Amino acid sequence: MTVESTDKQQMFRISRRSMPMAVVRLVDHGASAVIHVEAGAEAVVAGILSDSSVEVILEEGAKLELVRVVEAGPGGSCASRLVVTQAKDSVLRSFYVTHGGRMVSDDLSVTMAGEGAEAFINGLHDLSGSERADSHTHVDHAAPSTTSNQLYKSIVRDQACSGFLGRILVRRDAQLTRAYQLSKNMIVGAAGRVEARPQLEIFADDVKCSHGAAIGQIDEEQIFYLQARGIARAAAVDLLVRGFLQDVLGQIRHDGLRTEVGQRLGLL
Amino acid sequence: MLKIKDLYASVNGNQILKGLNLEVNAGEVHAVMGPNGSGKSTFSKVIAGHPQYSIDSGCVELEINGQMTDIKGMTPDERAREGFFLAFQYPVEIPGVPTSEFLRAAYNAVGRHHGIEALDPIDFDAFIRTRMKVLQMDNKYIDRAVNVDFSGGEKKRNEILQMAVLNPRMAILDETDSGLDVDSMKIVAHGVNSLRTRHNAMVVITHYQRLLDYIKPDIVHILYNGRIIKTGGPGLALEVENKGYDWLIK
Ligand SMILES: Nc1ncnc2c1ncn2[C@@H]1O[C@H](COP(=O)(O)OP(=O)(O)OP(=O)(O)O)[C@@H](O)[C@H]1O
Numbered sequence: 197m198t199v200e201s202t203d204k205q206q207m208f209r210i211s212r213r214s215m216p217m218a219v220v221r222l223v224d225h226g227a228s229a230v231i232h233v234e235a236g237a238e239a240v241v242a243g244i245l246s247d248s249s250v251e252v253i254l255e256e257g258a259k260l261e262l263v264r265v266v267e268a269g270p271g272g273s274c275a276s277r278l279v280v281t282q283a284k285d286s287v288l289r290s291f292y293v294t295h296g297g298r299m300v301s302d303d304l305s306v307t308m309a310g311e312g313a314e315a316f317i318n319g320l321h322d323l324s325g326s327e328r329a330d331s332h333t334h335v336d337h338a339a340p341s342t343t344s345n346q347l348y349k350s351i352v353r354d355q356a357c358s359g360f361l362g363r364i365l366v367r368r369d370a371q372l373t374r375a376y377q378l379s380k381n382m383i384v385g386a387a388g389r390v391e392a393r394p395q396l397e398i399f400a401d402d403v404k405c406s407h408g409a410a411i412g413q414i415d416e417e418q419i420f421y422l423q424a425r426g427i428a429r430a431a432a433v434d435l436l437v438r439g440f441l442q443d444v445l446g447q448i449r450h451d452g453l454r455t456e457v458g459q460r461l462g463l464l
Numbered sequence: 465m466l467k468i469k470d471l472y473a474s475v476n477g478n479q480i481l482k483g484l485n486l487e488v489n490a491g492e493v494h495a496v497m498g499p500n501g502s503g504k505s506t507f508s509k510v511i512a513g514h515p516q517y518s519i520d521s522g523c524v525e526l527e528i529n530g531q532m533t534d535i536k537g538m539t540p541d542e543r544a545r546e547g548f549f550l551a552f553q554y555p556v557e558i559p560g561v562p563t564s565e566f567l568r569a570a571y572n573a574v575g576r577h578h579g580i581e582a583l584d585p586i587d588f589d590a591f592i593r594t595r596m597k598v599l600q601m602d603n604k605y606i607d608r609a610v611n612v613d614f615s616g617g618e619k620k621r622n623e624i625l626q627m628a629v630l631n632p633r634m635a636i637l638d639e640t641d642s643g644l645d646v647d648s649m650k651i652v653a654h655g656v657n658s659l660r661t662r663h664n665a666m667v668v669i670t671h672y673q674r675l676l677d678y679i680k681p682d683i684v685h686i687l688y689n690g691r692i693i694k695t696g697g698p699g700l701a702l703e704v705e706n707k708g709y710d711w712l713i714k
């Protein structure tokens with residue numbers, strides 16, 4: 197791997213000769229990064245970021261797992277951007293977490309330019325107080341036989357608000373595309389808000405697409421069951437929240453990073 | 465151990481329990497039988513403190529630290545930590561929460577209240593395996609989410625596993641036998657019997673004599689329309705098995 201850094205930009209070039217699977221750390225200086233994974237190479241990149249702009253280029257057969265934790269700090273606000281271009285048979289695993297900030301937004305745009313490209317795009321909002329977080333995803337299926345899977349989950353406590361806007365575009369030539377998108381939200385308490393909007397634009401005819409949004413409350417029968425076993429209400433809520441987030445957290449394939457994120461969220 | 469006096473209780477504005485009286489002493493096993501819809505599960509949920517069920521009048525006392533104590537104002541978890549246990553007729557599924565984690569959280573919550581040191585995952589694992597052995601449960605269950613993808617009978621067995629983990633002083637078993645095959649029922653009954661001591665007590669709600677062949681009750685009650693309409697010895701259950709409830713209701 198070669199790294200070139202200036203004050204304003206970090207450049208990572210990952211080749212097949214690079215150390216396999218060592219986690220590359222992005223440094224947050226409110227700046228931008230370019231991650232270029234060469235043909236056939238694999239990389240795991242993680243960063244705790246505030247304002248950031250990351251560009252990813254995946255060459256043919258390249259694989260990248262990218263975990264971004266956004267921390268705006270209490271009362272803070274920030275915006276991050278991720279732009280990905282995927283060549284043939286490349287695989288992207290993107291995981292985005294935000295837990296806090298008055299106004300936090302994330303824009304993610306993936307162009308699946310090569311046949312057989314695959315993307316797993318996941319996100320998690322853990323919000324309380326009067327925090328607000330918005331995730332926008334835009335997945336452009338520009339080549340045939342490309343697959344995208346999106347799972348976004350949110351925990352919304354107090355008066356917090358979680359927004360998810362997911363756009364999927366399937367171009368005319370992108371036959372045999374599969375595109376799945378799911379937004380699941382759990383409101384803890386009465387005052388939380390969720391805005392989930394899927395947008396599908398499909399111009400090819402032989403495709404499989406699905407999208408869905410679910411907004412639920414803490415299940416009081418589950419709480420009662422846990423309480424009936426001696427677990428206090430607050431701890432019972434924590435257990436249910438952890439249970440709710442367990443599958444999305446499981447989308448992080450790198451064990452160390454999954455544990456790290458879980459701990460950061462107080463889930464482990 | 466448990467004393468219920470003139471209990472009237474409602475759910476969603478419908479009064480279901482209408483003057484229920486029951487007294488259970490340490491060392492005793494009581495059986496409660498009664499037609500569908502007579503209020504048996506309602507009774508068990510009221511005692512457990514389910515928030516949807518409200519007590520209109522009467523009193524419910526549980527022995528706590530040697531004192532009969534009104535538990536009306538106590539939350540379900542406080543009751544459980546004081547040694548009350550309900551084995552649910554319909555155990556609740558909790559997706560995403562591993563059974564092992566749930567059991568450990570419960571064990572530590574109750575234990576901590578009584579000054580018992582919390583167990584870490586490794587020590588708890590050793591402990592839980594001994595309990596599962598008694599109930600002849602496969603280890604794979606504790607890695608699964610609570611009651612998710614458990615068969616009906618497995619869920620019931622899981623209830624008794626929880627009872628074995630928490631070792632309550634006062635337990636109500638709500639139709640633990642329904643859904644269990646003949647062999648499973650023997651195993652579960654054996655598990656329940658192994659937990660019996662002179663210092664604890666239980667109420668076994670059932671429709672069938674078969675369970676009572678294994679868990680022998682001292683006293684049998686018939687609950688009908690929200691009240692105990694008859695109390696007798698073990699013979700009463702046999703009589704119900706043969707004759708049904710008609711002769712009691714008239
Ligand atoms: N949440 C509820 N809302 C409204 N009515 C309820 C509710 N729960 C129970 N009931 C009613 O209360 C009555 C008693 O129900 P309960 O479940 O206590 O009966 P049961 O004796 O346990 O019956 P079974 O033998 O079928 O288990 C029934 O008529 C039932 O419809």
Ligand SMILES: [Mg+2]
Nearest residue numbers: 504505506553
């Ligand atoms: Mg019932």
